[in-house]
Amino acid sequence: MGKIIKGVILGIVNVVFIWIALYLLSAEAYLVFVLLLLGALLTNVIFMLPKAYPYRYLLPAAFFLLLLVVYPIVYTVYISVTNYGTGNILNKEQVISQFEGRYALEPDSDxxxxxxxxxxxxxxxLLFTDSQGEKMLGHRGELTRLRENDPLLDQLAGYTELSRVDLVRSTNELSAQSFAYDDTHELRMRNINVFNLYLQQYSYDRERDALLEVQTGIVYTPEYGYF
Structure with missing residues (x-):
């Protein structure tokens, strides 16, 4: 009876090993796959050979030692000498989107x-006033240039103007605001007092598959998947 129970338990363990092995193969994790096979072989040998009986009590402790102590150390050392990290696992479209979302302050910005x-x-x-006294109204990413006695100014009079304290409380919301000023510039918050014109830093040319640094004209082309 004991042998039957042992055989059933060993069979269940082997099924689990096989299921994990198939997953590792599909994920192309070949190193872990080889280690799993060695572990499965060792487990079967320990449970099948009478001479290996004492090692059955050491196997669980050895397993958790490898899993919780040895593996994290080895993995940490491996990661520390590779280029693998959260900044290096983005796909190409995500990287291009991040670059095109970068803006630099226009040096001569009003x-x-x-x-x-x-x-x-x-x-x-947001009601903007430039150094020449011209006014613009910003709302949901769009700018509207206002004339003198523009009806939109009367519309604003019915809204609640934010105090200095309210502006500080709304800093995150204000800093997230951007308005298309022209074809190349956006109006963005520089500090709690003013907005400035910002220029897009990078532009992606799909025909050449290249990234252009707008201000300097430097062209970056991908090599091995990296710009």
């Missing part, structure tokens, strides 16, 4: 002081 308002729906409206 400063735009602003007043912030909230409408009854808690939506943010």
């Amino acid at each position: 400063e735009f002081v602003f007043q912030a308002y909230r409408d009854p729906q808690d939506s943010l409206w």
Whole structure:
């Protein structure tokens, strides 16, 4: 009876080994696959050979020692000498999107002081004034240039103007605002007092499969998947 129970347990363990092995093969984790095979072979030998009986009591401890102590140490050392990290596991489209989302302050940018308002729906409206006194209204990424006595100014009068304290509390929301000023510039928050014009740092040319640094004209082409 004892041999039957031992055989059933060993069979279940082997089924688990096979299931994990198939998964490792599909994931192309060949090193772990080989280690698993060695572990499975060792487990079967220990349970099948009478002379290996004492090692049955050491096997669980050895397994958890390898899993919780040895493997983390080896893996940490391996990762420390490779280029594997969260910044290096993005696909190409994600990398291009990140580069194209970078903006640099335009050196000769005018400063735009602003007043912030909230409408009854808690939506943010920004009234910009440049150094020449011209006004623009920003809302949901769009800029509207205002004329003198523009009806939109009367509309703002019905909204709640944010105080200095409110602006500080809304810093994250304000810093996330961006408005298309022209074909190449965006109006973005520089500090709690002003917005400035920012220029896109990189532009991707799909025909040449190259990344262009807009301000310097330097062209980056991918090598082995990296720009």
